[in-house]
Each structure stands twice: as C-alpha cells, then as structure tokens.
Amino acid sequence: MVSYEHAQRILSALVTTLPAPEVEYVPIHQADGRVLATALHALSPRPEADISAMDGYAFCCADIVDTGQARCTIPLQDYVVAGDQPAPHNKGTAATILTGARLPTGADCIIARERVEVHDGLLHLALSDIAVGKNIRRVGEEFAAGSTLLTASQKLDWRHIALLVSQNIKQVPVYRPCRVGVIASGAEFALSAPDSRAEINTPLLHAMLTRQGATVTSRIVRSDSREDLQAAISELAEHSDILVTTGGISVGQTDNVLPVMEQLGAACLFRRAKIRPGKPFTLMRLGPVPIFCLPGNPGATAMCAQVFVLPFLRSWMEHRPTLALFPTIQGRSSFSFSALSDATGFMPVTYAQSGKEGVFSLVPSQGASDVLCFSRADGIMQVPPGQAIEIGDWCSATLFCSV
Ligand SMILES: Nc1nc2c(c(=O)[nH]1)N[C@H]1C(S)=C(S)[C@@H](COP(=O)(O)OP(=O)(O)OC[C@H]3O[C@@H](n4cnc5c(N)ncnc54)[C@H](O)[C@@H]3O)O[C@H]1N2
Numbered sequence: 001m002v003s004y005e006h007a008q009r010i011l012s013a014l015v016t017t018l019p020a021p022e023v024e025y026v027p028i029h030q031a032d033g034r035v036l037a038t039a040l041h042a043l044s045p046r047p048e049a050d051i052s053a054m055d056g057y058a059f060c061c062a063d064i065v066d067t068g069q070a071r072c073t074i075p076l077q078d079y080v081v082a083g084d085q086p087a088p089h090n091k092g093t094a095a096t097i098l099t100g101a102r103l104p105t106g107a108d109c110i111i112a113r114e115r116v117e118v119h120d121g122l123l124h125l126a127l128s129d130i131a132v133g134k135n136i137r138r139v140g141e142e143f144a145a146g147s148t149l150l151t152a153s154q155k156l157d158w159r160h161i162a163l164l165v166s167q168n169i170k171q172v173p174v175y176r177p178c179r180v181g182v183i184a185s186g187a188e189f190a191l192s193a194p195d196s197r198a199e200i201n202t203p204l205l206h207a208m209l210t211r212q213g214a215t216v217t218s219r220i221v222r223s224d225s226r227e228d229l230q231a232a233i234s235e236l237a238e239h240s241d242i243l244v245t246t247g248g249i250s251v252g253q254t255d256n257v258l259p260v261m262e263q264l265g266a267a268c269l270f271r272r273a274k275i276r277p278g279k280p281f282t283l284m285r286l287g288p289v290p291i292f293c294l295p296g297n298p299g300a301t302a303m304c305a306q307v308f309v310l311p312f313l314r315s316w317m318e319h320r321p322t323l324a325l326f327p328t329i330q331g332r333s334s335f336s337f338s339a340l341s342d343a344t345g346f347m348p349v350t351y352a353q354s355g356k357e358g359v360f361s362l363v364p365s366q367g368a369s370d371v372l373c374f375s376r377a378d379g380i381m382q383v384p385p386g387q388a389i390e391i392g393d394w395c396s397a398t399l400f401c402s403v
Pocket residue numbers: 184185186188197198199200201202246247248249250251252255277278279280294295296297298300368369
C-alpha cells in the first residue's frame with residue numbers, strides 16, 4: 001500500500017518510460033484541444049506594415065508649414081482602404097485613410113476623422129493635433145518575424161488558433177490523441193440480473209477523458225466471468241496506450257481484476273493507496289500499457305480518475321517528463337474536517353468568491369459510492385494525512401474548470 005505522494009512518484013517515473021506520442025498534421029480549424037508538437041515561429045511581423053489605427057486622414061508632418069495660426073489646411077488627394085497597396089505619399093497633400101489600411105510610404109501622421117473639417121477638398125485641422133506616429137500601428141510592434149509564437153506541448157484553443165491564423169498558418173503539427181481503453185465489470189449491469197443497476201463508470205470516464213483530448217473505447221463486462229474480463233482486457237490492451245478498469249479490484253469473491261491481470265502476465269506497480277476515497281486503487285502494467293485499476297464505487301472512480309488518471313494522461317499527451325498536475329487555487333474553508341491519520345483525503349467542494357477571498361464549502365453526500373456530490377461541486381480539495389482543517393483555515397483545491 002503506497003502513500004499519495006509515493007503513488008505520484010511511481011506514475012511520474014512510469015510516464016517517462018512510455019513512447020512519445022506520434023506527430024500528425026491537422027488543419028488549423030481542427031486544432032482546438034490538440035497539443036502542439038513543435039514550437040512555431042512568426043513567418044512575418046505583425047502588423048506586417050505601418051497600418052492606420054483610425055478612420056481619418058494621413059499626411060506628413062514636415063509638409064505642414066507653421067504660419068503662426070492655430071489651424072492649417074492641406075489639400076485632400078488619395079483614398080486608401082484596408083486591402084489596398086497605396087501609392088507613396090504625395091508631398092503637400094493628405095490621403096483619406098480607413099482603419100486597417102496600409103500607410104502610404106512617406107506619410108507619418110494620421111488624424112481621426114472627427115477631429116477635422118473638410119470643405120471643398122481641403123482638410124482643416126488644429127496644429128496641436130499633429131504629431132509624428134500618431135494613430136499608426138508600426139510594423140512589427142506586436143511581434144517581429146521569427147518571434148516564438150507558441151512552444152511545444154501547448155494545448156491549443158481559440159487563443160492560439162487566432163494567433164496562428166494571423167500568420168496564415170493552415171496546418172499544425174500536433175500529437176496524436178491518447179487512446180484509452182475503459183473496462184467496467186460487474187454482474188449487476190446485465191439487464192437480466194435480478195437486481196440490475198445502471199452502469200455509470202464508462203459514461204463518466206468517457207466524458208471526462210474525451211474532454212481531456214483522449215479517444216476512448218469502452219467495454220462493459222456484464223458478468224463477473226474471468227474469461228470475459230480477460231478477453232476484454234486482451235482486446236483493448238492491443239489498441240490502447242492506457243487502460244482503465246473499474247470495479248472488481250477489492251477483496252470480494254468476484255473481484256477478478258487482479259487475478260486476471262496476473263494470469264495475463266501484468267506487473268503490479270502498486271496495490272492499493274492510502275487515499276480516501278479510492279483505497280483499492282491499484283496500478284499495473286501489461287507490456288507497455290499502464291493499467292489504472294479503479295475501485296468500482298462511482299464516487300471513488302471519479303476521484304481516482306481526477307487525481308491520478310487525468311494528470312497522467314496530460315503528461316503523456318503533452319509529452320511532459322513528469323506527472324503534469326493541474327493548478328490549485330487558494331481559499332478559506334467554511335467547514336471543519338480531519339483527514340485520517342494514514343490517508344490523504346480528497347473532497348468535492350464548491351468554490352465561491354466572498355469579498356476578496358475565495359471560500360470552499362462542502363457539498364452534500366460525500367460517500368465513495370455517491371455521484372450527487374460531484375454534480376454540485378466546483379473542484380476537489382486535498383487534505384494531507386492527519387491534518388485537521390478548522391473553519392477559516394486557508395486550503396487549496398483543484399477546480400474542475402482548470403482540468
Ligand atoms: N472487505 C472489504 N470490502 C471492501 C473493501 C475492503 O477493503 N475490504 N474496500 C471497499 C472500498 S474502499 C471500495 S471503493 C469498494 C471497491 O470495490 P471494487 O472495486 O471491487 O468494486 P465492486 O465491488 O465491483 O463495486 C463496488 C460498488 O460499486 C458499484 N459499481 C461498480 N462498478 C460500477 C459501475 N461501472 N457503475 C455503477 N456502479 C458501479 C457496484 O455496483 C458496487 O455497489 O470495495 C469496498 N469493499
């Protein structure tokens with residue numbers, strides 16, 4: 001039986017032994033949620049030229065003759081819109097220019113339309129409004145050609161897609177998704193069972209793991225037959241990078257996962273963890289395939305998947321050298337709680353802002369077989385063995401939205 005930290009170390013070491021995910025190219029509009037396999041650099045500066053930031057009039061400050069008057073006039077000549085390749089600035093004149101248009105070479109100031117008057121083809125403006133560089137987005141001021149846009153292992157979303165599209169990048173190199181095989185076992189899921197039950201864990205894991213970017217194949221072994229379980233494990237292990245089983249890992253007469261794994265020649269990396277819920281969680285390896293043997297109670301399945309499977313999956317999918325834990329958030333506890341002396345406690349909690357501080361609260365019904373609690377929770381609070389939390393204490397939790 002291993003501590004939570006020891007289990008993490010074993011998983012961290014295990015992830016380094018796995019082959020790197022293969023690289024494939026996908027069109028940019030299919031890149032949301034995929035993990036970038038190489039760094040990408042800017043092909044051109046942004047803005048790509050000096051660009052107008054306003055609808056207005058472009059001219060060259062040096063063309064304006066100071067007559068000692070507060071206002072001056074310039075004849076209007078050209079007209080430039082975004083998408084034009086304008087002719088060079090015509091000395092002594094101003095060009096009407098729209099936002100986003102390329103600045104004519106030689107012009108160095110743009111004055112906003114609402115700050116001037118135009119009569120009979122002449123622009124009337126205040127001398128005090130004139131300044132070199134005004135209302136111009138200079139070439140490369142956002143980033144220069146060759147700048148690093150994104151680094152490898154970045155999980156892509158709309159923010160990164162916008163950046164890449166701005167560079168006309170149409171295809172991106174990404175890691176292939178992790179293939180996860182999920183097997184739930186139990187006689188109670190057969191419709192023909194005298195006391196048939198809903199099978200919760202495969203839909204739960206399917207939703208959780210696909211959201212993380214994996215492709216999931218599920219099997220439900222609707223009996224406690226060792227042969228059926230062995231067939232399902234052998235079949236999925238062939239086509240999966242990671243296997244997750246649920247149920248049948250405790251010490252009941254029909255808890256077949258461990259004997260079947262041993263029969264198949266799987267190595268046991270640890271048997272049971274000092275955590276609540278989820279104590280029976282066992283880690284195995286069949287050839288190159290890590291197998292997470294999760295307890296069947298749906299609450300324990302969900303907790304172990306959040307705490308162990310997701311960080312492991314993330315490490316593999318983002319090709320990181322250690323277990324990639326999710327960020328935690330600090331807040332005050334609105335309840336008291338004592339973890340067992342020999343087990344790390346994990347609790348679903350809500351998180352709400354109260355003034356300048358975040359506050360964690362308990363959700364109803366915290367049992368290992370319970371699922372209501374997760375539907376009410378915002379994240380998972382972790383409490384080290386033997387630690388007592390009092391009302392008002394600072395605590396930390398991982399929010400589901402950051403996972
Ligand atoms: N004598 C002992 N009994 C138990 C121990 C122990 O240490 N000694 N550990 C308990 C703990 S902790 C847990 S957690 C459970 C886990 O047992 P299993 O992994 O063997 O799970 P099962 O017995 O197959 O099922 C337990 C429970 O969960 C329900 N279940 C299972 N799979 C699903 C599913 N896919 N969808 C919905 N519900 C599921 C199942 O119907 C049972 O009610 O063992 C304790 N016992």
